[in-house]
Amino acid sequence: MIKLVSARYLGDFRLWLEFSDGSAGEFDGRSLLKRQGPLLEPLRDEAYFRRCFIDAGALCWPNGLELSPARLHERVHQLETL
Numbered sequence: 001m002i003k004l005v006s007a008r009y010l011g012d013f014r015l016w017l018e019f020s021d022g023s024a025g026e027f028d029g030r031s032l033l034k035r036q037g038p039l040l041e042p043l044r045d046e047a048y049f050r051r052c053f054i055d056a057g058a059l060c061w062p063n064g065l066e067l068s069p070a071r072l073h074e075r076v077h078q079l080e081t082l
Contacts, residue, residue, distance in 0.1 A: 003057025004069040009050045017076055019069065020057070025076035032067075039065040 006018035013029035033044055042048045042063050052061055059067040 001057075002069050002073045004054050004059055004072065005057075007052055007054055007059055009052070013046065013049055015052065015059075017059070017072060019073050019076075021073075023073070023077065027072060027076055031075075039063055 003020040004017060005020050006016075006024075008016045010016055010026065013033065015027045015029060016024065017027050018024040029043070029049060033040065039061075043061065043065070048061070052059055054060065055066070057069045059069070059072060
């Protein structure tokens with residue numbers, strides 16, 4: 001099972017993510033912000049977006065939003081093949 005082991009803010013709603021399988025890549029959070037929902041609204045503020053942290057291998061924010069490490073891994077590696 002893939003877990004997130006490190007997340008570093010790069011600026012402009014982008015994160016550098018490192019995974020338990022040794023792979024890494026950039027996640028563009030702007031794609032996430034195209035969606036609607038009460039948990040996503042606070043992330044539109046860049047200062048709040050930067051407050052992400054890792055909990056049990058998932059990418060999280062203080063409001064309870066949690067992104068699946070497997071899905072993030074998929075998205076990061078999709079960009080490499082385009």
